[in-house]
Amino acid sequence: MATSSDAAEAAAEQASGGLPQLDFTTFPSQIFWLAVTVFVLFQLMSKVALPRISSVLEERADAIADDLDRAEEFRRQAAEAEASYARALAEARAKAQGIAAEARAVIQREVDAAMARADAEIGARAAESERRIREIRDSALAAVAEVANDTAGAIVEAVMPEVMDAAAVKAAVQARLG
Secondary structure, three states: OHHHHHHHHHHHHHHHOOOHHHOHHHHHHHHHHHHHHHHHHHHHHHHHHHHHHHHHHHHHHHHHHHHHHHHHHHHHHHHHHHHHHHHHHHHHHHHHHHHHHHHHHHHHHHHHHHHHHHHHHHHHHHHHHHHHHHHHHHHHHHHHHHHHHHHHHHHHHHHOHHHOOHHHHHHHHHHHHO
């Protein structure tokens, strides 16, 4: 008989033709289970899910803060490296300028010494050349004087052979040549 009463209830429900959740007679139990479900969900969220979410958010915030701190440290190290590089570059440039100035001074001293040696050699050669020119001029003057003496003597002998005096001709040529 229980089956016939169950069948009768099912038939009565189908005959009512409404949705069971809109049946006002079941509202108190629906509200009770809604409150229980909300309370359980609230407890699960506040005790399990929200602490996990907040710990993840906190870890992310810590990681971001650590990353920002590391980035600031790297920026500071980069600035120090740049300043160190600038100092090293300035020192290298100063050292290079000093080396270049020293090299220029050494080269200038070598050039001055070479110029002095060249000037001394040119001066010595010029003095030697002047000495040779004097010797050549003196020998040429001596040769001219000898030729003039011979020529004057030959002319005087050819024109007036009886008056020919070699010493007088030589003295006359010397007086004339200076």
